[in-house]
Amino acid sequence: MINHIVFLTFKAHITESEINSVLEQLGHLMTVIPAMKDFSFGKNCSPEKLSQGYTHAFIMKFDDAHGRDVYLNHPEHKRIAAELIFPMLENGFESVVVVDYAA
Template identity: 35%
Template structure:
């Protein structure tokens, strides 16, 4: 199992409806690409103030490496990037394999 984590900051011009569209697109990915077993979306609410300016997070779970490799070049991923990139200020992507 592989976790795919995105830490996100949106542009100042990103409207709430644009962010909602990105959220909706992310949450539909698991229904559209085989091997993605879950997608979570969250908004930072930590009182620790150690988020380095990142305001949103996406956590995706891939069943295995084959699922991750299907996702990266998939047209659904490309469609997601089309609506995501215009309002994206900064992103950190971190993947890790879950070790039981």
Template identity: 30%
Template sequence: MAIVHMIIFQFKADASDKAIQGLCDHMLELSEKCIHPTTKKPYIRLSDGGKNNSPEGLTGGFTHGFVMWFLTPEDRDYYVHKDPAHREFVKAASKVVEDVRVVDFEPGVF
């Protein structure tokens, strides 16, 4: 059962464009940097994201979104709670991110 992990960021008002771009690049690099503790291979199956361009005006200040796919809930849980590369990212993000939202789901499960 796959898990989709969706993340949206609201950046601090004083975050520079360079800092925001750097954090977004760092986020997308996690798909290569996050290594499974057993297989020793990358375990994020798909990772993508970018800057909001919706014309709806419903972002509430959130400007960038990302989606990651994991094969199992256990992979997602390792990523969230233990992966050293992700923990490093969270530390870096705290310097420029004002707020974050995360929604995880299994495709087709309501």
């Protein structure tokens, strides 16, 4: 199992509804990528004040590294990231952290 975790910082004027809508589109990729087993997302709610400005996160679970790579190279993933998510981010690529680990 590969866990794919992404932290994002959205621009302050972007609404929760807009964020939810675009992240839900990523979740719909589970219907076309069989190795994608789970997807969840949410707004940071940690009381620890250690988020370093990241406002939201999502996690995807894949059967294996190959399944994750299918997702990363899928044209719909690339479209959603380039056309919808990145324009909403505070500082482009600097507003994203990605961590994958095998479980």
